[in-house]
Amino acid sequence: MMRLRLCTALLASAAAFVAVTAHADNLVTKDRVGPADAPKSFTLRLTNDGPTSTDPVWAEGYQKLFSEFIQRHPGWRIDLERMSDNIGQEQARMLEQAKSGNGPDCAAVDSFVLALFKGANVLKPLDEYFTKEEVADLFPFIREGITGPDGKIYAWWWNTDLRVLYRNKEIVPDAPKDWAELKAAALASKEKGGEGVLFNGGRWEGTTFDWLANFWAQGGKLVDDKGKPIFAEGENREKFLKAVNYFKDLVDSGAAPKRVATIVNYDEFNAAAAAGTAALFIGGNWQYGQLKNTLEPEEFAKWTFSEIPGPTADQRSTGTGGWTFGAFSNDPEKVAMCAAVIKEVYAGTGNALQQQLPTAAALYGKYDVFKTEANETFAKALVNGQARPGVPIYPEISNQIQVMMGDVLSGTKTPEAALDAANTAVQAAFARL
Amino acid sequence: MPTTTAAAIGAAQRRVAGPSLARRIEANPFTWLVPVAVMLGVFYLYPILDVFRLGLTNASLVGSDERYTLVTLRAMFENPALLDILKTTFVFTIASVIGQQVFGLAIALIVMRGERRKLRGMVALRTIVLIAWVIPGIANGLIWQMLFSEAPFGAINSVLRMMHISPVAWLSDPNIAMLSAVISNVWRGTAFSMIVFYAALKAIDPTLYEAASVDGAGHLQKLRFITLPQLRAAILVNSILVTIQTLNTFDAIISLTGGGPGRATEVLSLFTFNTVFRNYDLAGGSVLSVLMLVISLVLALFYASFMPRREASE
Known part of the structure; x- marks a missing residue:
């Protein structure tokens, strides 16, 4: 009898797991996150850092993160767009699209060209979505990089390298x-x-x-x-x-x-x-x-x-580089969703998943992966970091x-x-x- | 007015006015060309005209106020690098065109001779040559980059070392880098020339060769006095196509050398690509695109002037 109960419990657990997994799988496809018939949607253009990553560990990790994200934001669908490896060309095209009003609602912007996007006035301010403390915790070169001449922040620089x-x-x-x-x-x-x-x-x-x-x-x-x-x-x-x-x-x-x-x-x-x-x-x-x-x-x-x-x-x-996220949409709701993706999927959790260096000092103590000797040494070396x-x-x-x-x-x-x-x-x- | 008279007048008016509008539209050949003209106009002519327009502006991917100016035109032509890039483009194009024609003709002749002697494997040979042609330019560049790699584990240099021959600076020496770029381009483009020449060789009347054999002509004499004159039109058409194709080649070079070392292998098409996509200079890139178009047209007209003309009686 005991064995029967155990088998039943195992089968039920397995069925529940399969159901949840299948649900998660349906929520994250190659070009979409969320139900296809969701009333609201926004476009998100990504690099290899996302659910379609060529790295299977990153892909699986982001599928899970995005699946959880969209369940926290019912009624929304994210239409995924993927950049090719020719980043320079992709960023140039995106800048041209954004200037003509045809850019994605939210996108990964290489920190190397962020100044060009800021100069072209195509990015929307993100100040209301990040606290002053969060901004103050960013490394100085990061804070300087995302801040516009008017003192507002126009992107969120979520990972860096050296x-x-x-x-x-x-x-x-x-x-x-x-x-x-x-x-x-x-x-x-x-x-x-x-x-x-x-x-x-x-x-x-x-x-x-x-x-x-x-x-x-x-x-x-x-x-x-x-x-x-x-x-x-x-x-x-x-x-x-x-x-x-x-x-x-x-x-x-x-x-x-x-x-x-x-x-x-x-x-x-x-x-x-x-x-x-x-x-x-x-x-x-x-x-x-x-x-x-x-x-x-x-x-x-x-x-x-x-x-x-x-x-x-x-x-x-x-030299320090890294990736930022910026919002191009004129719709405040979509800008808010872009900020939510940055905060809930990338800043911190995404860093930990990819083991890419965070841009805020507090995050190094928050995740175990950044407490390794190697990552602590990298973090110390960032003191001499200089952005282009x-x-x-x-x-x-x-x-x-x-x-x-x-x-x-x-x-x-x-x-x-x-x-x-x-x-x-x-x-x-x-x-x- | 009696009905018969009115009908007669109407018929007479129609004769004077000619056929109905529908019939006239149907009979006019330009009507049938309109869809093609619209397609060409929208997808080919408009972009070309827009490139001309952009070349006369200061358009940039990073600037906002676009205005008409001749400053871009002057800046591009006064760029000290342009002359070196044109020289590099000339060397790369002429070496590629000659190389592709020579190897293409040689392979086509081998295939023809093999077929005439009913040798097995001729189809396989043609297919193998064609494989290089269908490989994308970027992949072609990457393949040759691995082969030419100067690392201790580089493919060609490793073979040379095994043969006790000094390794070659395939990509780091500016002069040899150009040779390497030409080799990779010829390898890829030879198949196209082979197909053109193979088709042209098939069209040569075999009785010409039979007559030459009766007259005691050797292989070289047949090649010089029959094959090459008969292939004249094919060689010229192929030259036009291969020249334009080579002038536009940048994908294979960008993945092989990136245009370096320095500017040693930076051809005009790559310079144009870099101007637009790396320097965000839309106007400058447009000026260079127009320059490429002019060079292609001039060369095409030059080749076309040597084309055999049809006699009036034909």
């Missing part, structure tokens, strides 16, 4: 603290069969962003307070050339292979680490988890990270730095000639803005 120096402890036991130490460590690693230090040097945004840490560490400024490019003037010029010559010297001396001029993807570093050909590389904080998943446990145990070396040990900087300047000329500055880096590393131009060419192009573009 660049660090990864190293194989077996080959490079001590963390290089300055440029000279990194060069010496890279040359030493070559003697043990490695390639030296790897970094982005090809034609893409990562090249500019990762290299800028060396310019910023000296106190260099790309633009003045009015957004005018000043990187090739006065002291900035010296600092800029010093940072370019540092990378050039790494390649010329053999401390870095010439192929860095072709690297346009952080995955190249993971591949080199997995193949055992690299002992040092400058990568993103998210790669720590990727290395953990890619390498055998005993191989992964050899890897660690430290702050990017500066010209001197006490001059450090690192939120000015319309930045994309052209970045483009010219990429061209300059290729010309210098391949020996086509001297650093001085390459800087002059970059500055001429940037100033011409700035004059037309």
Whole structure:
């Protein structure tokens, strides 16, 4: 009799679980969250950070979070739109759509282009949905990034990242603290069969962003307070050339292979680490988890990270990026739903799911995943974090730095000639803005 | 007026006025062309005209006040990078067009000869060549990026090392990077040329070759005096198509080199893409698009001037 009751209870539980799961499955489809016949709806354009993520763990996690979210907001349906991996093109298209009034109601906006969206006056203020305490708890560079000239917040920056120096402890036991130490460590690693230090040097945004840490560490400024490019003037010029010559010297001396001029993807570093050909590389904080998943446990145990070396040990900087959410809708109800998605799905819970660094100090203590030694170290390194300047000329500055880096590393131009060419192009573009 | 007289007058008026409106519309060929003209106008002509219009503005994805100006036009043509980009585009296009034609013709001749001798596997050979053609440009670039990778585990360099040959800086050396980009483009585009030449070779009258054989002509003489002259129209048409296709190629390059190192492989189409989607300069991108259109048209007319003309008696 007891066994029969137990079986009945198990069957009932299983049936209930299947029913709940099936219900959740119905609520979250490839292009929709919520019932298809819901009276109210809004469009949400996402990157890979959502229910349709290519990462099965993230996809499952977001399906659950969105399913719970829509059950808390009956009568609503979210029409999901998915961006391709060509983020630059996607963001440019979305900006054009938003300007013509055809943008999504709510969307993921890359922090790198947030200033352009703010400048185009297409984002709706989100102040009434976040308390002053929540805004005050954001890291300063995050708060500055989302705030408009009128003091209102026009997006919510929910995750951030930073660049660090990864190293194989077996080959490079001590963390290089300055440029000279990194060069010496890279040359030493070559003697043990490695390639030296790897970094982005090809034609893409990562090249500019990762290299800028060396310019910023000296106190260099790309633009003045009015957004005018000043990187090739006065002291900035010296600092800029010093940072370019540092990378050039790494390649010329053999401390870095010439192929860095072709690297346009952080995955190249993971591949080199997995193949055992690299002992040092400058990568993103998210790669720590990727290395953990890619390498055998005993191989992964050899890897660690430290702050990017500066010209001197006490001059450090690192580039910080991440993703924001913004609302484009003219309907206050849809803007409110957008803010609700940010607060209930992404800020905090989404960070914990994806193990992506939160932008508010309080969240680091709230979730266990951020209490690991690695994440605490990343959080400390954010103190030296620097975001890219939120000015319309930045994309052209970045483009010219990429061209300059290729010309210098391949020996086509001297650093001085390459800087002059970059500055001429940037100033011409700035004059037309 | 008697009824018969009125009917006669009406008939006479209709004869003077000609056929009814419906019949006239039916008889007019332009009526049947209207749907196509509307489709072409809406989906092709309007975007082209809009690109011309945008080129004469300061339109930007980040700005708000669009106004008509010649500043963009001047800025684009005064851009010191443009000349280098045009040179790169010229080298990439001419090398790709020649490479695709030579390899396409060679494969078509091999397939024809194989078929004439009833060799097995000719269909398979054609299919294998065609596979490269159906691969999307981005995938093509990624495939060749893996092959040309200069990492210690790069495919081609690993083979070279096994053969005790020094590895090659396929993508980091500016000069070799252009060669690599051409190789990847030729690999992808050869199949198209092969199909064009294969069809043209099929149309050559076999009695010409029989007569040449009777006259004692060798293989090279047949190729020079029969095949190539007979393929003249196909070569010219193919040249136009391949040139336009190559001028518009940017997807394979963006995934192979991104246009680098520096600007070593940045062709005009990629420069245009970067101007619009990375620098958000809609007006500048439109000027460059018009420039591409003009270059394509001039080259097409140049090739067309060599086309064999039909005799008046034909």
